[in-house]
Amino acid sequence: MDATIDNKTVPSNEERLAKLEGMGCSRKRYEDPRFIQGKGNYVDDIKMPNMLVGVMVRSPYAHARIKSIDTSKALAHPGVYAVLTAEDLKPLKLHWMPTLAGDVQAVLADGKVVFQNQEVAFVVAEDRYIAADAAELVEVDYEPLAVLVDPLKAMAADAPTVRDDIKDKDVGAHGARKHPNHIFTWDIGDKDKTDRAFDNAEVTVKQDMIYQRVHPCPLETCGCVASFDKIRGDLLVYITSQAPHVVRTVVGMLSSIPESKIRIVSPDIGGGFGNKVGIYPGYVCAIVASIVLGRPVKWIESRTENLTTTAFARDYHMTGELAADKDGKIKALRVHVTADHGAFDACADPSKWPAGMFHVVTGSYDIPNAFVSVDGIYTNKCPGGVSYRCSFRVTEAVYLIERMVDVLAQKLGIDKAEIRFRNFLRKDQFPYQTALGLEYDSGDYEPALRKGLAALDYPALRAEQAARRADPDAATLMGIGICTFTEIVGAGPSKMCDILGIGMFDSCEIRVHPDGSAIARMGTISQGQGHQTTYAQIIASVAGIPASLITVEEGDTATAPYGLGTYGSRSTPVAGAAIARASHKIREKARKIAAHLLEVSPDDVEFDLDRFVVKGAPDQAKSIKEVAWAAYNNVPEGMEMGLEAVDYYDPPNFTFPFGTYICVVDVDRYSGETKIRRFYALDDCGTRINPMIIEGQIHGGLTEGFAVAMGQQLTYDDAGNVLGGTLMDYFLPTSMETPHWETDFTVTPSPHHPIGAKGVAESPHVGSIPCFTAAMVDAFAHLGVTHMNMPHNSFRVWQQSHALNLDQR
Amino acid sequence: MNVVIEKVFPMPCSADTAWQFLQNIEGVGNCMPGAKITERVDDKNHKGTVSVKVGPASMSFRGNIEVREVDAATRTLHLIGTGSDVTGTSGASMDLVATVKDTGGTTCELVGKSEVGMTGKAAAFGGRVMNSVAEQILKQFAANFALQVEALQSQQVAPAPVQSEMNGLALAWAVVRDWWRGLFAGKSA
Numbered sequence: 001m002d003a004t005i006d007n008k009t010v011p012s013n014e015e016r017l018a019k020l021e022g023m024g025c026s027r028k029r030y031e032d033p034r035f036i037q038g039k040g041n042y043v044d045d046i047k048m049p050n051m052l053v054g055v056m057v058r059s060p061y062a063h064a065r066i067k068s069i070d071t072s073k074a075l076a077h078p079g080v081y082a083v084l085t086a087e088d089l090k091p092l093k094l095h096w097m098p099t100l101a102g103d104v105q106a107v108l109a110d111g112k113v114v115f116q117n118q119e120v121a122f123v124v125a126e127d128r129y130i131a132a133d134a135a136e137l138v139e140v141d142y143e144p145l146a147v148l149v150d151p152l153k154a155m156a157a158d159a160p161t162v163r164d165d166i167k168d169k170d171v172g173a174h175g176a177r178k179h180p181n182h183i184f185t186w187d188i189g190d191k192d193k194t195d196r197a198f199d200n201a202e203v204t205v206k207q208d209m210i211y212q213r214v215h216p217c218p219l220e221t222c223g224c225v226a227s228f229d230k231i232r233g234d235l236l237v238y239i240t241s242q243a244p245h246v247v248r249t250v251v252g253m254l255s256s257i258p259e260s261k262i263r264i265v266s267p268d269i270g271g272g273f274g275n276k277v278g279i280y281p282g283y284v285c286a287i288v289a290s291i292v293l294g295r296p297v298k299w300i301e302s303r304t305e306n307l308t309t310t311a312f313a314r315d316y317h318m319t320g321e322l323a324a325d326k327d328g329k330i331k332a333l334r335v336h337v338t339a340d341h342g343a344f345d346a347c348a349d350p351s352k353w354p355a356g357m358f359h360v361v362t363g364s365y366d367i368p369n370a371f372v373s374v375d376g377i378y379t380n381k382c383p384g385g386v387s388y389r390c391s392f393r394v395t396e397a398v399y400l401i402e403r404m405v406d407v408l409a410q411k412l413g414i415d416k417a418e419i420r421f422r423n424f425l426r427k428d429q430f431p432y433q434t435a436l437g438l439e440y441d442s443g444d445y446e447p448a449l450r451k452g453l454a455a456l457d458y459p460a461l462r463a464e465q466a467a468r469r470a471d472p473d474a475a476t477l478m479g480i481g482i483c484t485f486t487e488i489v490g491a492g493p494s495k496m497c498d499i500l501g502i503g504m505f506d507s508c509e510i511r512v513h514p515d516g517s518a519i520a521r522m523g524t525i526s527q528g529q530g531h532q533t534t535y536a537q538i539i540a541s542v543a544g545i546p547a548s549l550i551t552v553e554e555g556d557t558a559t560a561p562y563g564l565g566t567y568g569s570r571s572t573p574v575a576g577a578a579i580a581r582a583s584h585k586i587r588e589k590a591r592k593i594a595a596h597l598l599e600v601s602p603d604d605v606e607f608d609l610d611r612f613v614v615k616g617a618p619d620q621a622k623s624i625k626e627v628a629w630a631a632y633n634n635v636p637e638g639m640e641m642g643l644e645a646v647d648y649y650d651p652p653n654f655t656f657p658f659g660t661y662i663c664v665v666d667v668d669r670y671s672g673e674t675k676i677r678r679f680y681a682l683d684d685c686g687t688r689i690n691p692m693i694i695e696g697q698i699h700g701g702l703t704e705g706f707a708v709a710m711g712q713q714l715t716y717d718d719a720g721n722v723l724g725g726t727l728m729d730y731f732l733p734t735s736m737e738t739p740h741w742e743t744d745f746t747v748t749p750s751p752h753h754p755i756g757a758k759g760v761a762e763s764p765h766v767g768s769i770p771c772f773t774a775a776m777v778d779a780f781a782h783l784g785v786t787h788m789n790m791p792h793n794s795f796r797v798w799q800q801s802h803a804l805n806l807d808q809r
Numbered sequence: 810m811n812v813v814i815e816k817v818f819p820m821p822c823s824a825d826t827a828w829q830f831l832q833n834i835e836g837v838g839n840c841m842p843g844a845k846i847t848e849r850v851d852d853k854n855h856k857g858t859v860s861v862k863v864g865p866a867s868m869s870f871r872g873n874i875e876v877r878e879v880d881a882a883t884r885t886l887h888l889i890g891t892g893s894d895v896t897g898t899s900g901a902s903m904d905l906v907a908t909v910k911d912t913g914g915t916t917c918e919l920v921g922k923s924e925v926g927m928t929g930k931a932a933a934f935g936g937r938v939m940n941s942v943a944e945q946i947l948k949q950f951a952a953n954f955a956l957q958v959e960a961l962q963s964q965q966v967a968p969a970p971v972q973s974e975m976n977g978l979a980l981a982w983a984v985v986r987d988w989w990r991g992l993f994a995g996k997s998a
Contacts, residue, residue, distance in 0.1 A: 060893065060900045060929025116929065136896035144900065144928075304933075717810045721932035 016609050021548065022541030023755065026692035030532045030552075040268040043223045046238050048296040051225065052081055054286050055131035056305065057121035057138045059113035062149075062380040062720020063160065064142040066112055069121060073137040079126035080134045081293055084285055086110040096165075097254060097284055100277070100499060101354065102173025103183070103345035104165070105383060107281045112145070114162050114343035115382050116720050117308045122285035124297055147720040151317060151340035151377045154181040162343055162378040173345070174354040174376070183345050183376035186354045189436050194371035197332035201323030205407045210789045211396050213315035213340065213381070213714040215307050215724075216388040217732060218527070220270025222310050223300035224283045226290040235291070236263045239283060242272040243565025245523055246499055248557045250279050251287065253500075266555035272527035273704070274386035277348040277567050278311050308725040311348065311384030312714055315340040316396045320404040323369075328412050328419045332369035333435075335361055335400060339376045339385070347385035348567070349392050350497035350504060356392025357654075359436035360488040363401035364445045364658060365423040370435040380720045389704055389765035391489040391568035398485045402770035406482075406777065407786045415462070416778070417453055420484050421446060431751075438488065440656045441758075444684070444748045449484050452660040452682050455744060461664060469782050475670065477806070481663040481775025485767040489759040490573025490655040499564060505650040506575040507561035508582040510539060512590075512643040514632045516625030517549035520582075523563010524575040525555040528700075529761060530693045531571060535579055537689055538755065542583035543590070544610040544624040561646060569657075569759035572689065573750075578649035580754040585645035589631075593643075594622040596636040655750045655758035659683040661767045663775040669806040672798025674710070674776070676739035681768065686749045686758035694760050695743055701764025702741050707733045708765075709772035711791045731791070780804065810932040811924055814943050817910075818919045818951035822962040824911035827919060828884040830958050831909060834876065840953035842946055852876070859892065859901075868931060869895045884909040899931035915962075919954065921947070941987060 011019075021027040034040055071083040086108040089095035096104045109120045121138050125131035146160040153159055159181055161167050167180040174184035198204055224239040235257055241247045244264040252259045269276065286299040301310065316337050323332040339355065341347060349356040355374040362370050387393065409419040424445040425432055432440040452458075458480075465478045494503025507523040520539055524531060531554060536547035554560055563575060587607060594612035595602040598620055605612045612627070614620035622630075631643035664678040681698055688694055711731030715723040724730045749756025769790070776792045777785055783804050788796070801807045820827050830836060834855055838846040841859070848856040850873075859870040872892020879886055890903040905923040912918055925943060927935065935942065 057897060060898050062928070136898075138897060140897050142893070142900070717932065719810055719926060719928055719932070721810050721928055723810075723933060725933050 013609065020540045020544070020546050020610055021537060023537050023687065023689045025537070025690070027533055027537055027547060027690055029530050029693065030536070031526070031530060042220055042268050042270055043225060043238050043240050044300050046225045046267070048225060048227055051296040051298055052124050052126065052289070052293065053128045053131050054122050054124045054282070054289055054297050054299040055128065055135045056119050056282060057123060057135045057140070058117040058305070058309070059109065059120050059142070060116065061113055061142050061144050062116040063145045063147045063162070064113050065145060066109060066120070067141040067143055070139040071121065073139065074123055074134040077130065077134040077137055079130035080123060082124040082289055083134070083138060084108065084122040084124070084289060085120070089288065092288065094254060094284060094288060097279065099344055099346040099383070101345040101347040101349060102351065105281070105344035105346055107284045112164065113142070115380050116722055117305065117382070118343070119281040119285070119309070122289065124289045124293065147380045147718070148181065149379060149381070149716050149718060149720055151315070151338050151379050154377045154379055155179040162380055181378045183341055183378060184354050186374045186376070187372065188359050189371035190369060191371045194332045194334055194369040197369040198321065198323045198334065201331055202325045203408070203412060204321060204323050205404065205411050206319065206321045207404060207407045207787050208319050209400070209403060209787055211314045211316040211318060211399055212790055213312050214388060214708050214712045215312050215714055215730065216273035216275040216386070217307060217730060218271030218273055218275050221301035221303060221306035222276060222280060222282070223298070224286050225296055225298045226287040227296035228287070228290040228294065230294045233257070234261050234263065235287065236265070237283070237287060238265045238267060240269055240276050241266045241565070242269070242276045242525060242527060242567045244525060244555055244557050245562045246502070246565060247279065249500065249502065254284065255287070263556070263558045265557070266525045269525065269527035272567065273389045274313060274348065274567055275306070275311055276527065277386055277565070278346055278384070280310055303727060304725045307714065307730055308722045309382055311346065311386040312342070312382055313384065313386050313388030314396060315385070318396065318400050320400045322404050322408050324408055324412070326412070328408060328414045328422050330365055330367050330408070330423050333362060333367050333401070333404070334370070335372045337372070337374040339374055340379050340381065341376050341385050342381040342383040343378060344383035345376060346383035348387065350491055351499060351501070352496065353392065356387065356394070357488045357491070358393040358397045360394055360438060360486065361397035361401050362434045362436055363398065363405070364420070364425060364443070364484050364486045365401070365405070366425050366429065367435055372436065381716055382722070387568055389701060390762045391487065391491060391570070394487055394762070395766045395769060398487070398766050399770045399773070402483050402485060402774065403787060406774050410781055410786055416482050416774070417449060417458060420449060420482065424484070439653055440486065441653055441750045441752055442748050443486060443656060443658050444746065445484060445658060448658065448660040448682050448684060448746050451744065451746065452662050452680055455742070456662055456664070456678065456680055475668065477667040477669055477779040479665045479667065479775040479777070479779030481665070481771045481773070481778055483661040483767050483771035483774060484658070485661070485763070485770070486656055486658045487569070487763050487766050488654045488656055489569035489762060490651055491568050491570055492654055493652060494650045502564065503650060504564045504570070504574070505648050506563040506570065506578050507646070507648045508575060508578040509561045509646045510543070510582045510586055510644060512545065512586060512628045512631065514629050516545065516628040518545050519551045519553060520579065521553045521560045522575045522579065523561050524566040524571045527566065529566065529571060529697070530690070534689045534693055535576070538576060538579045539583045542580050543586045544607065546610070561648070569762045572757045572759045573655045573753060574649060574651055576757055577651065577754045578647045581649060582645040582647035585647065586643060589643060589645070590624060590627045592639065593627045593630050593635055597622050597626070597630055597634070652752050655686065655753060657683065657685045657758040657760060657763050659763055659767050661771040663771045665775040665779060667776070667779045667797060667801070669801050670809070672794040672796070672801055674792060674794065674797060676706070678742065679739055679768070680742045680744065681764055682744040682746065683760060683763050684746045684748050685760035685763065686747065686753065687756035688745070688747065689757060697761045698743050698764040699741055701761060702768045703733055703738050705765045705768030706738060706772065707731055709769045709790050709792060711793050713791050810939070811926045812939055812943065813922070813924045814940070814947065815922045816947050818954070819912070820917050820919050820955055820958055821915070822917065822958040823915055824884065824909050824917040826962045827909045827917050827958050828881070830961055831884070831886050831907060832879060834874065836957060837954070838874065840950050840957060842949045842953070846874070868899060870901055871895055872901070894929070894931065899927065899929035901931060902926040919951065944987070
């Protein structure tokens with residue numbers, strides 16, 4: 001039965017709500033039937049007539065001068081169409097390209113290589129096999145140079161210079177440079193006030209910690225198919241991008257082709273997690289090759305190429321300090337970070353923020369004074385520094401503050417839950433101005449922690465732990481980790497955030513067809529988030545069109561309105577708001593048409609789930625379906641035909657989701673083997689659009705958090721060799737390793753968001769990682785351990801156990 | 810990735826014979842499993858190749874060997890070898906100091922200290938077995954060396970070196986066998 005109103009057969013509200021499948025219901029994912037049947041359409045599924053395939057020739061050295069490149073044997077190989085080197089790109093001025101962070105990056109190595117597996121030449125051939133064979137025939141003569149691996153040694157007088165091209169530049173994109181390997185120093189906060197608070201403090205603590213280099217490692221690697229039509233002058237690129245419109249603008253800048261002649265399509269994307277935000281040399285080479293050869297050219301990374309050359313995350317070497325009184329009330333926070341950005345500064349942050357939103361580092365706590373200083377450093381490692389499932393360095397910030405609060409608690413002998421209660425921001429302090437200049441929109445931290453402690457019977461756990469510690473024969477150590485995080489997502493207000501000068505708004509365009517069904521297009525792009533499901537739910541609730549009748553389309557710049565894409569949990573906070581507002585515009589126009597049909601004033605008509613009713617006369621009603629039909633044949637005088645709306649939403653502020661996570665671990669003191677006994681995750685993401693998708697997002701984020709905390713690391717040896725470049729070495733948890741997750745929630749809507757939603761996908765990643773470390777450290781805390789660096793794999797945990805002589809029987 | 814390998818191999822000949830053979834770079838090079846000296850550039854410099862095949866992966870290194878020092882008084886030879894895989898995916902280097910030590914009469918010892926460096930694919934995939942592989946290679950080298958000096962001692966025609974290409978399967982087997990033995994060898998491993 002459709003929504004046509006006949007008073008005798010009007011379905012119940014429950015039935016109408018069920019049919020709408022609006023916000024708050026666990027609508028099944030629209031995307032899943034195609035994914036689970038193998039019917040997705042990923043970039044590598046795209047095959048075009050006459051398509052060629054490109055393969056990169058890469059450097060085995062982390063730092064070496066290129067003495068010569070001989071491509072003759074490769075070019076002579078049957079089936080090879082072109083071999084591009086920096087020399088070939090030079091006349092086009094495409095041998096270097098701008099990065100999102102205001103630096104430049106070599107598309108193909110120009111004179112020297114500065115990280116292992118750097119792009120040196122691009123071989124284009126009939127198929128991938130021929131191209132791979134021919135790539136081995138490209139002879140490159142290298143002269144190895146001294147390698148810089150340790151960022152803490154980068155600014156030494158005798159350190160090898162990574163970047164010859166800018167070694168004499170004393171000003172970079174983010175201010176003064178004090179060494180050839182120095183990128184920027186970024187300070188925020190009141191240094192003098194903070195220093196004074198430390199000088200006068202009753203207690204201070206200090207802790208060094210390394211947030212290791214990791215990689216988002218999406219299941220689908222990066223790649224593209226570029227196709228240039230020489231006759232029409234049009235460029236079509238299918239690409240694994242989290243931000244197709246930004247790619248179009250960058251490609252336009254690089255190629256001088258007008259944006260109107262460039263079409264970027266992100267089809268189904270197999271996970272991004274930040275890895276697919278940047279522009280990579282492979283994309284540029286495929287596009288150039290297609291323009292030169294006039295044939296479509298495909299480039300798809302191998303797993304090793306993905307892990308070792310496209311954007312990594314973290315690599316923050318941090319020192320945190322807290323000043324407090326004897327009761328554990330925090331007076332000041334001081335942080336220094338040495339940030340290893342690799343050989344080119346290709347971080348994906350809003351342009352003005354070289355350390356992203358790291359200044360959310362004051363966390364969930366009322367900290368009156370804070371000062372943060374970040375030094376960005378070049379080393380002979382892969383460029384990157386993206387936000388792996390977090391909103392621009394938020395993971396690093398949350399890790400630091402959560403660790404420091406624990407360190408302070410240990411120093412003062414205060415329980416790790418209690419110290420949080422003593423420092424939490426209170427509900428009545430919101431909106432709250434932090435010492436580092438952010439305005440938190442809403443939060444209610446104390447009830448969340450109380451709920452978590454009750455759910456796990458925290459006092460009983462601590463009693464069990466005390467008994468375990470008292471037992472000299474206990475084979476396992478028990479740790480309890482608590483993390484009460486605040487995230488910052490939804491980048492962002494254009495007054496603060498832009499990418500290459502474009503404000504970080506997002507957009508939505510909705511067209512309602514005569515039959516009452518609709519198509520909606522957004523500037524974002526799902527990589528697994530389920531936008532086609534949840535976006536339709538927002539429209540259903542606001543405009544009264546059943547979600548099942550709404551087609552959601554993203555990722556094609558030829559049809560979608562301009563948007564900044566999907567990363568940093570920005571889709572719901574930014575695009576979600578645009579969707580709600582566009583839906584509202586539809587509803588308001590529909591109200592006028594309904595009033596016209598009912599022959600009353602629009603003010604006398606009210607919206608009721610999926611119809612408009614005359615106030616006080618509920619039998620006088622018009623359904624959205626009837627209104628949609630009328631929009632194409634019977635509109636009020638002076639009104640344009642049709643029923644469509646566009647909205648570009650520039651958020652007034654970020655949103656600040658929060659949560660309480662608690663982890664219980666058992667550690668075998670002899671082997672270092674760890675078992676996650678329980679993991680409780682309470683998330684508050686404001687208004688909840690689809691609880692099932694939220695739960696899925698949280699499970700995914702927790703699993704990736706588990707991966708980072710317990711096993712992931714991109715290791716480099718002294719010669720700059722990447723030792724974590726395959727899934728043999730790089731930990732990707734499966735259902736075998738992943739612990740059981742217990743999820744919970746509270747709801748504290750965002751006051752400035754049209755529907756109160758805050759975004760959720762990254763909280764579980766951001767919040768779980770410090771929680772795992774907290775639990776691991778807590779297992780050893782009674783023996784004086786205040787910190788253990790990740791990853792907490794068995795070997796490293798055993799080393800800790802061994803250092804304390806705990807592994808001796 | 811660098812590993813330092815120090816080895817002592819007893820040799821069934823006099824120190825003088827061993828030293829005489831050690832100065833024959835072509836001869837010594839050919840004792841290395843999978844290695845071949847392809848060109849003598851001058852007294853100090855040679856060109857050569859090393860091939861290794863483990864399972865489906867094969868690597869062929871091309872490079873230069875430079876004689877840094879020949880000290881007859883201490884019977885010491887210092888070599889530097891650098892090379893890269895012909896497919897351009899790996900690099901390797903070796904700094905070797907070899908000394909012949911007299912142990913009296915008809916026996917002596919060949920003492921080798923080498924620092925081997927690897928970059929690229931070889932380091933990424935071979936890193937974790939590099940020590941064991943190097944050890945196996947050196948064992949085969951010592952065996953070949955012993956055959957050569959024994960022949961030289963008795964002025965016979967030397968037999969051909971055991972293998973011209975390093976046999977990956979046998980090498981892998983030897984690595985696993987030694988690892989297995991190491992498990993039961995107590996703390997000395």
